[in-house]
Amino acid sequence: MWVAPNRVIRAAVGRRRGDAGLGTRSWYRGRTIAILNIAMTKVRSVPYAEIKIGDRAEFVRQVTEGDVRSFALLSGDTNPVHLDEAYAKTTPFGGRIVHGSLMAAHISAALATKLPGPGTIYLEESLRFRRPARIGDVLTTTLVVEEKRDDRKFVRFEAQVTNQDGTLLATGHALVLAPSERIEVELPERP
């Protein structure tokens, strides 16, 4: 039954007529079921001119088992330290850890959905993975505006990712091109 799922995907990822195809039917099926219970929320970007040094934004997200396995399959990063508990137990981590790149993706998500928000273009990132995230961790990504460059509409952020215990897992910086005008989009919101 494809019609309803298809509508759900449209709503969830802003698909429109004229947009590129969604790829395989199998992809439809998996994604659609996965997002059926995701609430939608309107997100507005903060235009470059309204961004001030010291502005902060937070992005909170739990890393699920499915996130780690999906990330492994779509990126090709099938490192057993992320996927194989028996192997991971033999490492200094004593169990599986979340891909560092998934924390990097949360920073990108914070930039794209919180500050500056929709329409932001990612230019540079530098990240240090200090401690591993574990599956089930609720990660908080915090962004702080540290620099603006008016001639190019570039904004430089300090970024950090902490877990539910307040432990600092990743720190770094991100340089983005901020949108010139306010953009509002409907985005899926994961509980």
Place this chain on the structure above:
Amino acid sequence: MWVAPNRVIRAAVGRRRGDAGLGTRSWYRGRTIAILNIAMTKVRSVPYAEIKIGDRAEFVRQVTEGDVRSFALLSGDTNPVHLDEAYAKTTPFGGRIVHGSLMAAHISAALATKLPGPGTIYLEESLRFRRPARIGDVLTTTLVVEEKRDDRKFVRFEAQVTNQDGTLLATGHALVLAPSERIEVELPERP
């Protein structure tokens, strides 16, 4: 019909009894169908002691429509420049672009599956996104060993991502903790 898909996932991501659960049934279904046609391949890591300055490795992967939409949903990075063709046409890119973080994930995948390979721990990354990747692009991630630190088994790589036309899309550096001994794992291989 869950038994066969379940076996496929075990094979594809090295799942074992005692390993954590695979999460939601919906995730099973989507992922399983998606990886049914992925061949398996044995991958060996290169232990720290065998890595030499100047050693190179390549990781080639095509970015699919499903990759971009899956990445958006699992990371929360639902920036319309990646998902909404109508919006993306109004940007300087003239159409949708691939998440920069997905190129960063390819670099992580190259480190985890090519050099040093399985068991590698990602410590630091710095990346500059020079040009956008497009959906359907065949991306080649190239790693070159530029520095080793014997006391900590750290290896520093120069990394770059190019498309099928040889255009340089992303450049940067990655610092990893290399495995001490050779690890061999079965990994899914995507055509």
